[in-house]
Amino acid sequence: MHVHTGGPTIAGPVTLDSAMTATDIPDSGAGNLHFENELNVGAFPTADALNNVFNNPAGFYINAHTTYAGGGYIRAQLRPTDKNGVPTEPLAGE
Secondary structure (H helix, E strand, O other): OEEEEOOOOOOOOEEEEOOOOOEOOOOOOOOOOOOOOOOOOOOHHHHHHHHHHHHOHHHEEEEEOEOOOOOOOEEEEOOOOOOOOOOOOOOOOO
């Protein structure tokens, strides 16, 4: 699964890579997906990409790749959500 840049009719490049491989799906095509993945938010491209996704979610979509459909099995445009701020403080001595 990846986050791609692009509107509803655009097949865009990968913006945030989950590093997950194609997922097997049951023959019925029914089921649920649940994945959690950590991103290095200190890395400049990742931080910049995350800011872009939060500022303009409609310009991005997720695409889940499967062993059945390597090019993508499901696709969904992102939509706005609430942002949560996390206060941070430098560690002592740094």
